[in-house]
Amino acid sequence: MADLVRRTDSLDRRRFLSRMALLAGLPLLGAPILSACTSGRDATEGATWFEPKVRTSENGVLKTQLRVVDRDVALGGGQVRAVTYEGTYPGPTLDVRPGDRIEVSLINEIDEPTNLHTHGFHVSPKAPSDDVLLAIEPGDTFDYAYDLPADHSAGTFWYHSHQHTISDTQVFGGLFGALIVRGELDDLPGVRGRPERLLVLSQTQIEDGEMVPGDKSSNDLQQTLVNGTYQPTTDIAPGEIQRWRLINASSLFLRLQLDGHPMHVIAIDGDALTSVTAKDVVEIVPGGRADVLIEGANTGTYQLRSLSWEEFGPFYSSMVPAAMPLLNLESTGETQDSEPIPTALLPFDDLRDAVIDRRREFVFEELEPRGTGDMGHFMYYINGVMFDHHVVNETMILGDTEEWHFVNRTYEPHPVHIHVNDFQVVAVNDEPVDEQHYRDTAMLPPFGSLTIRHRFEDFTGQFVMHCHILFHEDHGMMQLLEVVERPA
Ligand SMILES: [Cu+2]
Incomplete structure (x- = not known):
């Protein structure tokens, strides 16, 4: 899908945008505002904030299952048939600590093989750990087990299908979810205890209420979703410092900008930086992640948007969507006094x-x-x-x-x-x-x-x-x- 040379068709694009808006039952911009970040909220509410349900390890173990199912899911503000983990788009968030053992039963209920990759994890590549050469056949269950080293880096990772020859179609279709490792970085003053937002960024193309399969989809007709939601709204208080975990689950090079809010990068791909870097634009390659701190500006509504790639010229720019808003950030409520953003983070072996x-x-x-x-x-x-x-x-x-x-x-x-x-x-x-x-x-x-x-x-x-x-x-x-x- 990423590769056909296509010119951006603005008519098609507008038609698609309005269709998405119809689907969501909402105007294109602006959306009802919900005050709190709520895990597991039903995404059928449209542009309200949604994050997948979280499964957390206890006493060093996370034992769970990921059922690969083909059914209607909440997506882009409507119900769309998709192949997902556990019937949500994205799948459930797995929340673990260094030294944990993660046991995942992958249950394949679709009619083609699939498998599981823990993207960014420093774990054994041998089965039943992160062996992407495995193919779990239709009807089969495979019990994966990952032992995270006690000194594993803390940050944001993700899991997805890695079934060679059909991985694009499966991941585009919805087979992905977030992995969070909480460790040394999370204990640093200025990082610990921050309210969090998870933003899993993905592409989809929906026509007549149905998802266009990855191999038939076209970059310039796709929309970028945040946790499966089209242009959702989230909130912050003036002066409040939040930690945003950004995951690029798409095949697009993202360049992200948040109006009025520099992004203070603390980790890339689940690896802590040595010092905090304030950025006006954060670039995240396909598959990459960024953990950033943001400080709520004066009351008002701000947009997070993805910018174009003009520097690569019209040829590449023609293959990716134009700059577009991804979410609205509503700064609202009493001004908060937050612990300052840190400067130094963790050393690394250069x-x-x-x-x-x-x-x-x-x-x-x-x-x-x-x-x-x-x-x-x-x-x-x-x-x-x-x-x-x-x-x-x-x-x-x-x-x-x-x-x-x-x-x-x-x-x-x-x-x-x-x-x-x-x-x-x-x-x-x-x-x-x-x-x-x-x-x-x-x-x-x-x-x-x-x-x-x-x-x-x-x-x-x-x-x-x-x-x-x-x-x-x-x-x-x-x-x-x-x-x-x-x-x-
Ligand atoms: Cu390539």
Whole structure:
């Protein structure tokens, strides 16, 4: 879906917008205001604030199930048939702590295989942990179990289907949910105890009350939803400091701006920054997350919006929706006195100082058959080959630190995502950058390059590196990696 070259059709777009508004039974902008953030509120109320229900670990264990079901769900203000976890869009939020054991029974009640990936978790890639090579067949149940290390980073993560060749359709359709790890970052003065908002940002296309499947959908006809809701309204008090957990579950590069409110970034991809960075625009690549603090401005209504990508030129801009409002923030009530926003956060191990054991290069290429209309013929390559789960493309040694250089020979950006071990971006287009944190997904710019460093810690086994535009992954842009013990 992400890849057909289409011109933005403003007529179609308007028609779609008004249809969504009709569906919601609401005017396009403006919405009833509900005062509190309420978990589990019924989304059929339209543009009122909704967050999925939360399942929290107790005494070090979260034992739960995720039933994959095809049924009507509350979506975009109406009831729409979709394949989801547990019948909600997004699925339930799983809330855990470092050192926890998470046991999830994945129950497949749909007519195609599916599986589960814990995006960003530093856990074993071997079954029954985060093994994305598994296929759970229709009618089957698989019991996943994840042991989070006691020193696991705290922040915002997410889970979703990773079923190769159909992951785009399944995730676009609704198979995703939030994962929250509460730990060291949450105990820092200025961070602890903040009221929270979860914002799972996703794309959907609804026509005549039905969801258009991912492989038939078109970026420029899609709408961005917040927790499955179209332009909801949430609230803050003047002076109140909230923590927003932003998850980009879409295949779009998001550039977010909140009117009148700088966003104070404290974590990217569930990895704490060393110090707080105030940003006017927060960029989140597909699959990425940002944890930000915001301080309520004077009473009034403010919009969070996604901006366009003009810097990539008309070609890329034509493939993504125009700038659009995502939610309304109502600043209301008595002015509050909050503990100040912190400056210093957590130290990190800067891999720019590390001894590099090995360097590797990965070249991203694609072949798009223009005008055939057959999406099955799109092909995406890394180092000249498409994904084959029988072939291990690269083998690394446990404990080693490596530098990887990604080269993009295509006209569009690709979000590079690596499972199990997070990485540090050290250069973009061969120019050094000063990123003092890790991440699990980063942008490889069009006809540019990306240089990262990472260390393979704690876990041996096979896992994947891929483009997080899931259509690209499904059509080949993925490699199988393996970490092995150091030979004696
Ligand atoms: Cu890609």
